[in-house]
Amino acid sequence: MPVSAATLAFLRDVRVFEAFADPELAALADRLRERELRRRQILFREGDRGDEMFIVRRGTILISKAVTGKVEQVLVRVEPADFLGEMSLFDGSPRSATAQAETDVELLVLGRDSLQTMTETAPRAAAAFFYAMVQVFMERLRRSTQQVAEATRWGLEATGLDVEAR
Amino acid sequence: MDRPAPAKFELLVRREDDEDFELRQVASVIGYLNSRPRRIDPQSYEISELRSRVAVAPGFILKNTTTDRFLLLSAQERFLWDQMDGATSLQEIATSYVLKYGEFDFDIIPSLLHKLQRAQLLTFEPRSRLRQALARNRDRRVVRAIELALTGLERIRIASQNVHPFFQLLYRYGGFMLFTPAAIVACFGLALIGAGAAVVLFHEMHDMLDGFGGRALVGLVTVKLLFFASVALHQLVHGLACIHYRRRVREFGFTFLHGFVPTFYVDITDIFMASRRARVVTAITGALVHLVLGAAWFIVAAHAPMGGFTQAFAAASGIIQWQALVVALYPFCFIEMDGYHVLVDVLGVPTLKHDALAYVKGLLSGTGRGRLGREEVLWVGYVVLSTLSVAAFIAFNVWIIVSATS
Numbered sequence: 001m002p003v004s005a006a007t008l009a010f011l012r013d014v015r016v017f018e019a020f021a022d023p024e025l026a027a028l029a030d031r032l033r034e035r036e037l038r039r040r041q042i043l044f045r046e047g048d049r050g051d052e053m054f055i056v057r058r059g060t061i062l063i064s065k066a067v068t069g070k071v072e073q074v075l076v077r078v079e080p081a082d083f084l085g086e087m088s089l090f091d092g093s094p095r096s097a098t099a100q101a102e103t104d105v106e107l108l109v110l111g112r113d114s115l116q117t118m119t120e121t122a123p124r125a126a127a128a129f130f131y132a133m134v135q136v137f138m139e140r141l142r143r144s145t146q147q148v149a150e151a152t153r154w155g156l157e158a159t160g161l162d163v164e165a166r
Numbered sequence: 167m168d169r170p171a172p173a174k175f176e177l178l179v180r181r182e183d184d185e186d187f188e189l190r191q192v193a194s195v196i197g198y199l200n201s202r203p204r205r206i207d208p209q210s211y212e213i214s215e216l217r218s219r220v221a222v223a224p225g226f227i228l229k230n231t232t233t234d235r236f237l238l239l240s241a242q243e244r245f246l247w248d249q250m251d252g253a254t255s256l257q258e259i260a261t262s263y264v265l266k267y268g269e270f271d272f273d274i275i276p277s278l279l280h281k282l283q284r285a286q287l288l289t290f291e292p293r294s295r296l297r298q299a300l301a302r303n304r305d306r307r308v309v310r311a312i313e314l315a316l317t318g319l320e321r322i323r324i325a326s327q328n329v330h331p332f333f334q335l336l337y338r339y340g341g342f343m344l345f346t347p348a349a350i351v352a353c354f355g356l357a358l359i360g361a362g363a364a365v366v367l368f369h370e371m372h373d374m375l376d377g378f379g380g381r382a383l384v385g386l387v388t389v390k391l392l393f394f395a396s397v398a399l400h401q402l403v404h405g406l407a408c409i410h411y412r413r414r415v416r417e418f419g420f421t422f423l424h425g426f427v428p429t430f431y432v433d434i435t436d437i438f439m440a441s442r443r444a445r446v447v448t449a450i451t452g453a454l455v456h457l458v459l460g461a462a463w464f465i466v467a468a469h470a471p472m473g474g475f476t477q478a479f480a481a482a483s484g485i486i487q488w489q490a491l492v493v494a495l496y497p498f499c500f501i502e503m504d505g506y507h508v509l510v511d512v513l514g515v516p517t518l519k520h521d522a523l524a525y526v527k528g529l530l531s532g533t534g535r536g537r538l539g540r541e542e543v544l545w546v547g548y549v550v551l552s553t554l555s556v557a558a559f560i561a562f563n564v565w566i567i568v569s570a571t572s
Contacts, residue, residue: 040185062178070180074189100185154173158197160279 003029007108013081014055015136019128027122031114037061037101043085048095050088051112056080059105065097072098075147086133089115182318203259203279204252204289206230211287213244228287235285242267243278249517250288251524257435264438265516325419333405333415341406344451353458360461360484363468367481370472377478383571385475389482394428396459396487400452400494401432407448408434411441445511449504453494460487498551499559515544522548 007029011017017025037043037059044050046066054061056078063084064072075097078084084099089112119126173194180187205211212229226239228247239247245266249259256275264270282288300316303309333341343349378385398420405415417433437448463484470477493499497509502519510518522545529546538546 040187042185064178067177072178072180074176074178100187150173151175153170154175154194154197157173157194159201160198160276160283 007032010057010081011055011108014083015081016083016129016132018132020125024122024125028110028114028118028125031110031117033109033111035107035109037105037107039101039104041101041105043099043101043107044095046095046098049092050085050095051092053083053086053089053110054099055083055108055110057106057108059101059103061105062100062102063097064100076143077102086136199257200255202252202255203250203282205247205250206232206287206289213239213247228285230285230287233286237281237285237287239278242271242274246275246278247282249520250282251520252289254520261435261438262516265511266514268442270439325417325421327417329405329418330415333402333409333418336402337406337409342410344403344406345410345447353454356461356465357457360464363461363464364484364488367464367468367477377473377475377481381475385479386482389479389486392483393486393490396455396490398430399459400455400490401430403455404434404448404452405432407444407451408432408437411437411444411448413437413440413444442511446508449507449511450495453491453504456487456491456494460484460491463487493559496555498548498555500552500556513544515541518544518548521545 003026008022008025011020011025011029017028020028032055034057035054043054043061058080061078061084063075063078065075067073078099085095087093088095089110092112115126118129175192177190177192178187179190210230210232212231214227215224224241226241226244228237228239229235242263246259246263249262254262260270260275263275279288300309300313401418405418408415413434413436415432415434416436418431420428420430422428434448437445461484463480467477467480467484470480493501494503495505495508497503497505499506500519506519510516515521521541525542525545526549
């Protein structure tokens with residue numbers, strides 16, 4: 001089935017595909033699957049096996065991590081043109097957090113096989129993809145570090161603990 | 167430099183249906199207000215009054231006998247120190263402070279907490295004693311089930327923090343009339359007529375519950391449910407009183423108190439910044455809802471066909487409304503309801519229940535002082551009256567249930 005111009009235009013806005021040439025982007029788009037989630041539907045749970053990453057085309061996905069009982073901490077909202085699930089795509093490890101649709105969602109799914117094919121058939125595009133991915137990882141690492149600092153600040157403010165004076 | 171906004175967590179709380187959830191923003195300030203600072207063991211500190219011919223206000227010296235660190239406390243700080251028993255939250259402590267001193271110093275509590283922590287005189291208890299006890303025994307299946315049930319019920323909370331404009335509108339379009347002399351006259355006039363109707367009714371009726379026929383239990387349950395709606399009205403009137411005194415209504419909602427008592431509530435803590443008269447009026451007006459509704463029910467019962475379902479229903483509703491009035495305004499029942507707040511405000515003893523229970527507990531365990539001064543008489547009187555009242559209340563309700571079912 002031919003890839004629509006709208007899909008190609010959308011993929012052009014996805015950061016990890018920004019450096020792709022048109023034919024590379026078309027080839028990639030051909031290998032992406034579409035998937036829809038209704039509001040509140042769980043995409044995957046923390047601990048699930050997985051080998052796919054998801055690009056949000058429409059709607060919002062909540063990423064949360066279990067804290068205690070039925071309480072989870074919301075780590076981030078994944079908005080259109082952003083992606084999730086990439087860690088399991090690379091190392092096949094269990095999902096590190098739960099992903100759930102906050103609204104009705106449309107996704108594009110990139111499987112490990114497709115990534116492998118892209119690496120073999122379009123090495124320039126694959127290199128651009130990995131380079132952009134490393135940059136995204138660094139940004140997310142910075143954000144995680146910031147979240148740790150915020151969690152510590154929350155604890156200090158909630159207990160009124162005067163650490164400076166100790 | 168500007169202080170950063172309080173840190174916040176966004177939490178996702180799952181419901182029974184695994185996909186359903188609720189998002190909650192939890193600011194650090196909520197954790198702070200709900201924390202329960204606790205003094206270290208009484209054996210580990212000493213406190214004594216500092217007498218001086220120069221200083222006008224009394225001071226106190228607090229010593230950590232383990233570390234030999236000393237702190238100088240003002241009378242206000244001593245008051246706050248006495249509240250830090252591990253059961254009272256910072257929010258409750260702040261409320262007590264306002265009731266005692268009639269003003270609030272926003273820095274005194276954080277700075278005292280810092281001083282006490284530095285001197286290692288404080289620990290923190292984050293949750294209620296019941297929840298702590300349950301957590302300790304979580305390996306037992308029954309305890310785990312109770313804990314789960316309480317947690318589930320605690321999650322049921324329907325509330326809005328943006329209710330002030332609603333209450334202002336309600337006040338502007340009619341609510342203000344509740345705070346006019348005409349409303350007071352009408353309220354007590356209706357109460358008198360209602361009381362007259364009740365007296366006539368109980369002279370004429372052989373057994374009020376006969377009118378329910380074979381549907382006594384269903385009738386009483388319906389009466390209770392209808393009464394529950396009047397609790398919402400009670401809270402609405404508290405909110406209107408708050409608006410009347412130009413203070414802010416912070417929240418209105420429904421929750422399970424302590425995880426198992428269903429109730430409506432309104433957050434009118436801003437009224438503590440108003441005059442004593444405003445606080446007393448705000449406390450009393452909510453309860454007067456039950457006086458008016460009870461009177462109305464008795465009048466309906468008096469005019470309903472004798473011995474019929476309507477009469478029984480109206481009479482039972484009248485009784486339960488006036489019972490609620492007594493419970494709300496009667497201060498001696500260990501529950502800090504409207505009457506209790508009025509009493510402590512009038513006496514100027516904001517920690518009456520806390521101090522009374524601690525004193526009597528000390529007497530019973532043989533560690534308390536035996537000397538009876540004014541305060542001790544007040545404490546013993548409060549505990550004795552409350553104990554007798556609770557016993558009488560339970561006996562009365564048992565009698566009602568036995569009468570209804572036999």
